[in-house]
Amino acid sequence: MEASNYYPHELEEYIRRHTTPEDDVLYELNRHTHLTEYHPRMLCGQMQGKFLELLCKMANPSRVLEIGTFTGYSAICIARGLSEHGHLHTIEINDEITQQTLDFFSKAGVGHRITLHVGDALDIVPALDEVFDMVFIDGDKREYPQYLYCSLPKLRAGGFLVADNVLWGGKVIDPKADDQYTLAVRQFNDQVAQNEDLEKVLVPLRDGLIIARKVR
Ligand SMILES: C[S@@+](CC[C@H](N)C(=O)[O-])C[C@H]1O[C@@H](n2cnc3c(N)ncnc32)[C@H](O)[C@@H]1O
Numbered sequence: 454m455e456a457s458n459y460y461p462h463e464l465e466e467y468i469r470r471h472t473t474p475e476d477d478v479l480y481e482l483n484r485h486t487h488l489t490e491y492h493p494r495m496l497c498g499q500m501q502g503k504f505l506e507l508l509c510k511m512a513n514p515s516r517v518l519e520i521g522t523f524t525g526y527s528a529i530c531i532a533r534g535l536s537e538h539g540h541l542h543t544i545e546i547n548d549e550i551t552q553q554t555l556d557f558f559s560k561a562g563v564g565h566r567i568t569l570h571v572g573d574a575l576d577i578v579p580a581l582d583e584v585f586d587m588v589f590i591d592g593d594k595r596e597y598p599q600y601l602y603c604s605l606p607k608l609r610a611g612g613f614l615v616a617d618n619v620l621w622g623g624k625v626i627d628p629k630a631d632d633q634y635t636l637a638v639r640q641f642n643d644q645v646a647q648n649e650d651l652e653k654v655l656v657p658l659r660d661g662l663i664i665a666r667k668v669r
Contacts, residue, residue: 501662528543
């Protein structure tokens with residue numbers, strides 16, 4: 454797939470060559486997304502996908518929540534990082550992409566490990582009768598503060614919160630950027646930073662990932 458523009462092209466290629474390649478299913482999903490979706494760059498891609506998979510293999514969560522499935526790339530990566538009894542609940546508001554997503558989950562051999570909820574995460578998360586070991590936030594950036602508010606009570610003490618796009622193309626430090634997306638991402642980052650129940654690191658991976666552990 455083409456370069457993501459987060460790094461200079463040659464560096465991107467170098468990173469790619471030193472990361473486990475996509476298998477045929479992820480390659481096909483990546484290609485399919487680029488051919489059929491208006492905003493294919495929302496898909497996390499090879500490097501971040503492998504990062505999520507390895508993060509799951511390290512933290513070994515049993516129950517994972519993802520907000521923002523899109524075409525299912527990150528969900529497949531997360532599910533592949535789970536142990537045999539692990540399960541991912543992933544939520545997508547756009548019902549037009551759900552059947553193809555379910556087909557890719559099956560093709561990837563992880564359909565049995567994923568429950569896809571179709572609807573608004575802000576309604577679905579509070580209604581889920583689950584305690585999660587990991588939460589991955591990757592939905593509408595304007596809703597990040599609300600995702601934090603509704604998902605933190607569902608995260609067990611010792612569990613991990615991961616959120617994507619927290620640098621928002623660098624706009625978080627641009628004093629002229631005052632659009633709804635940037636304001637919400639800044640608010641989210643500040644809420645995480647100020648929350649003493651979370652130990653955290655903002656990793657400048659692609660568009661920025663926050664990784665936080667709920668201490669209590
Ligand atoms: C950045 S994309 C997710 C990319 C995906 N995690 C991946 O890496 O392949 C964000 C997705 O969140 C969905 N979304 C936006 N608002 C939502 C909400 N309130 N509840 C659930 N999904 C939402 C969008 O429709 C979009 O598909």
